[in-house]
Amino acid sequence: MLSIRNLHASVEDKQILKGLDLEVKAGEVHAIMGPNGSGKSTLGNVLAGREAYEVTEGEVLLDGKDLLDLSPEDRAREGVFLAFQYPVEIPGVSNINFLKTALNEVRAYKGLPPMEAKEFLSRVKEKQKLVKFDAKLANRSLNEGFSGGEKKRNEIFQLAMLEPKLAILDETDSGLDIDALRIVAGGVNQLRSNDNAFIVITHYQRLLDYIVPDFVHVLYNGRIVRSGTKELALELEEKGYDWIKETVDAEGTV
Amino acid sequence: MSTKDDELLKELALEEYKYGFTTDIEMDIAPKGLSEDTVRLISAKKNEPEWLLEWRLKALRHFLQMEMPAWQNFEHPDVDFQDISYYAAPKAKPKLNSMDEVDPELLSTFEKLGIPLDEQKVLAGVVAVDAVFDSVSVKTTFREKLKEQGVIFCSFGEAVQEHPELVKQYLGSVVPQTDNIYAALNSAVFSDGSFVYIPKGVRCPMELSTYFRINAENTGQFERTLIIADEGAYVSYLEGCTAPMRDENQLHAAVVELIALKDAEIKYSTVQNWYPGDKDGKGGIYNFVTKRGMCKGDNSKISWTQVETGSAITWKYPGVILKGDHSVGEFYSVALTRNRQLADTGTKMIHLGKNTRSKIVSKGISAGVSHNSYRGLVKIGPGAENSRNFTQCDSLLIGDKCGAHTFPYIESRNKTAKLEHEATTSKIGEDQLFYLTQRGIDPEKAVGLIVNGYAKEVLNQLPMEFAVEAQKLLAISLEGSVG
Ligand SMILES: Nc1ncnc2c1ncn2[C@@H]1O[C@H](COP(=O)(O)OP(=O)(O)OP(=O)(O)O)[C@@H](O)[C@H]1O
Ligand SMILES: [Mg+2]
Numbered sequence: 060m061l062s063i064r065n066l067h068a069s070v071e072d073k074q075i076l077k078g079l080d081l082e083v084k085a086g087e088v089h090a091i092m093g094p095n096g097s098g099k100s101t102l103g104n105v106l107a108g109r110e111a112y113e114v115t116e117g118e119v120l121l122d123g124k125d126l127l128d129l130s131p132e133d134r135a136r137e138g139v140f141l142a143f144q145y146p147v148e149i150p151g152v153s154n155i156n157f158l159k160t161a162l163n164e165v166r167a168y169k170g171l172p173p174m175e176a177k178e179f180l181s182r183v184k185e186k187q188k189l190v191k192f193d194a195k196l197a198n199r200s201l202n203e204g205f206s207g208g209e210k211k212r213n214e215i216f217q218l219a220m221l222e223p224k225l226a227i228l229d230e231t232d233s234g235l236d237i238d239a240l241r242i243v244a245g246g247v248n249q250l251r252s253n254d255n256a257f258i259v260i261t262h263y264q265r266l267l268d269y270i271v272p273d274f275v276h277v278l279y280n281g282r283i284v285r286s287g288t289k290e291l292a293l294e295l296e297e298k299g300y301d302w303i304k305e306t307v308d309a310e311g312t313v
Numbered sequence: 314m315s316t317k318d319d320e321l322l323k324e325l326a327l328e329e330y331k332y333g334f335t336t337d338i339e340m341d342i343a344p345k346g347l348s349e350d351t352v353r354l355i356s357a358k359k360n361e362p363e364w365l366l367e368w369r370l371k372a373l374r375h376f377l378q379m380e381m382p383a384w385q386n387f388e389h390p391d392v393d394f395q396d397i398s399y400y401a402a403p404k405a406k407p408k409l410n411s412m413d414e415v416d417p418e419l420l421s422t423f424e425k426l427g428i429p430l431d432e433q434k435v436l437a438g439v440v441a442v443d444a445v446f447d448s449v450s451v452k453t454t455f456r457e458k459l460k461e462q463g464v465i466f467c468s469f470g471e472a473v474q475e476h477p478e479l480v481k482q483y484l485g486s487v488v489p490q491t492d493n494i495y496a497a498l499n500s501a502v503f504s505d506g507s508f509v510y511i512p513k514g515v516r517c518p519m520e521l522s523t524y525f526r527i528n529a530e531n532t533g534q535f536e537r538t539l540i541i542a543d544e545g546a547y548v549s550y551l552e553g554c555t556a557p558m559r560d561e562n563q564l565h566a567a568v569v570e571l572i573a574l575k576d577a578e579i580k581y582s583t584v585q586n587w588y589p590g591d592k593d594g595k596g597g598i599y600n601f602v603t604k605r606g607m608c609k610g611d612n613s614k615i616s617w618t619q620v621e622t623g624s625a626i627t628w629k630y631p632g633v634i635l636k637g638d639h640s641v642g643e644f645y646s647v648a649l650t651r652n653r654q655l656a657d658t659g660t661k662m663i664h665l666g667k668n669t670r671s672k673i674v675s676k677g678i679s680a681g682v683s684h685n686s687y688r689g690l691v692k693i694g695p696g697a698e699n700s701r702n703f704t705q706c707d708s709l710l711i712g713d714k715c716g717a718h719t720f721p722y723i724e725s726r727n728k729t730a731k732l733e734h735e736a737t738t739s740k741i742g743e744d745q746l747f748y749l750t751q752r753g754i755d756p757e758k759a760v761g762l763i764v765n766g767y768a769k770e771v772l773n774q775l776p777m778e779f780a781v782e783a784q785k786l787l788a789i790s791l792e793g794s795v796g
Contacts, residue, residue, distance in 0.1 A: 135753035151766025
């Protein structure tokens with residue numbers, strides 16, 4: 060589904076991604092771990108098409124389509140969803156109105172008519188239940204005055220509403236209490252299917268107990284330096300990143 | 314901000330005026346120029362009583378002695394008062410009984426403006442439309458229904474003929490002829506406008522709505538509106554306007570006076586979308602309007618709500634004189650400027666009575682190279698014991714070539730008064746824009762959503778139908794193709 064080859068990207072002339080390769084197939088969940096500042100959020104932003112992030116080399120294909128050629132909104136309409144590490148507040152914009160606009164823009168892109176109000180509302184109800192997102196929050200202004208955890212849950216609520224092909228969750232677990240973590244993970248698990256894929260960025264292997272990944276990658280210094288299965292996450296939990304940093308730095312590949 | 318956003322914002326600032334077209338209707342236009350003869354001509358054309366002619370002539374004499382104001386935050390344009398025609402009416406003013414008799418050209422003009430006149434008729438008694446075309450009212454609906462309740466809603470000209478005592482009593486009682494040069498000019502040459510009287514204890518059964526429209530070339534527009542809510546009465550009045558594209562500047566100097574007697578309430582809402590000029594600032598309306606309300610009786614209330622997106626220059630300070638004890642004045646405003654538009658707007662709250670309260674919420678939005686100023690005066694008289702004011706004044710900037718300015722003036726002569734002022738300035742953030750586009754929303758729509766969210770507190774004050782229209786207008790005003 061997603062194929063990233065030799066991706067180089069920079070922000071403000073600072074090289075952050077330095078030759079990243081990743082293959083994600085439909086139905087898979089990939090976890091990305093790595094020390095602070097290694098470029099995990101940058102990867103998410105680059106995939107979503109944020110303007111400040113400049114791709115200097117490499118290619119990204121989504122189902123064979125050149126993703127880097129598309130505007131951020133078209134990437135979203137093609138099915139790329141980024142659950143933000145730090146969701147912004149947009150005062151006065153109603154959450155529901157925003158979602159309806161988003162959903163219908165995606166539908167229009169696919170040549171579908173706007174969703175009937177009734178259908179939309181029943182979908183809202185269904186998905187609210189799925190991620191136990193308070194109906195009151197759904198009716199409030201977009202993230203305005205939401206607690207950190209509520210914002211994260213709203214990201215997953217939106218994910219559930221939009222049903223994207225490729226979801227990138229950027230530290231959605233941080234800031235969630237244990238119950239919320241279970242609920243969010245449960246929601247993600249229910250959304251998993253053979254037609255979509257997830258990239259889950261996290262610092263904690265705990266999340267991966269709930270969302271069991273097919274692969275775990277370690278991002279360090281702008282590249283994926285280790286890939287493995289769930290066991291790799293356990294090993295990292297135990298040993299930290301130093302052992303990887305040391306071997307990678309010794310290899311002198313970066 | 315990144316280059317793409319910059320481009321987007323530039324595009325947004327260049328949105329062409331959508332309602333730029335003119336209607337070809339035979340006009341009866343007075344020769345250009347301003348003199349006693351002009352005033353006499355207007356008065357005669359309108360078949361006015363002697364006292365009103367005298368009143369106009371007195372105003373003209375004031376006008377001729379007054380100087381152009383110099384305190385506003387923009388270069389005042391040269392207005393050649395002799396190069397303006399002061400009277401224009403559709404020729405052969407017809408007496409109309411139904412919509413079928415309305416000039417089809419005119420109807421299609423309204424249609425292009427998206428004014429659902431027919432639809433509103435169907436909407437049955439929710440909104441009455443007194444559509445003013447240029448200087449003369451040509452269409453008034455729902456008047457019969459209002460009559461049942463004793464509500465008078467007619468053109469100003471008709472009121473002069475049919476209710477001269479009311480006009481004589483209240484005309485100029487809130488905005489004196491000498492208030493400012495444009496008020497003096499209006500008093501001398503006003504053409505037409507609306508008149509509303511709500512009798513004692515009557516809650517006006519529908520929103521009263523007027524659509525104004527400037528049409529004739531080089532014709533100044535000088536509406537005069539007078540609204541009186543008698544004791545315990547309530548009325549909500551809507552004013553909406555758009556103008557066709559013209560190359561020459563058009564002067565608009567209206568005067569609106571509101572009078573609320575004891576326990577009465579007046580809500581006055583405006584959506585203003587006159588031609589703002591092209592991207593170089595060519596053409597466009599000069600909107601120099603004087604609007605003021607008087608809370609004359611105790612426990613009375615006057616609220617102004619305005620959404621201003623049009624005009625090349627706007628100069629407007631709807632105010633309230635809080636004379637009655639416990640009276641309340643409110644001002645809610647959204648002013649959007651782009652390209653080279655200039656807006657200097659705000660309010661004046663004059664507290665005279667005891668325990669009077671006023672609230673000011675101003676939301677400025679500036680794009681392009683426009684300048685948007687809030688200018689507000691809160692004045693507390695010596696007798697205004699325990700009066701309160703709350704002012705909130707926010708500015709939103711789109712791009713970095715525009716300007717937002719705030720000029721709050723406070724004059725307090727009573728120590729028991731409490732005044733609060735809050736002000737913020739913000740920019741549409743790249744992060745907000747990215748958040749919305751990441752969900753598949755078109756960048757233009759995203760800006761529209763953000764702007765409407767920002768203005769929500771004010772838009773919420775508008776009656777439902779009007780709020781929807783205003784929302785669309787804000788979004789349209791910021792629309793442009795994305796590069
Ligand atoms: N917009 C930006 N402007 C300047 N520097 C940036 C920007 N975005 C990212 N960077 C820098 O790029 C590097 C990688 O940042 P990134 O946010 O991708 O790290 P991360 O792996 O997500 O870290 P964390 O685990 O702390 O979230 C950091 O050094 C960061 O300071
Ligand atoms: Mg990060």
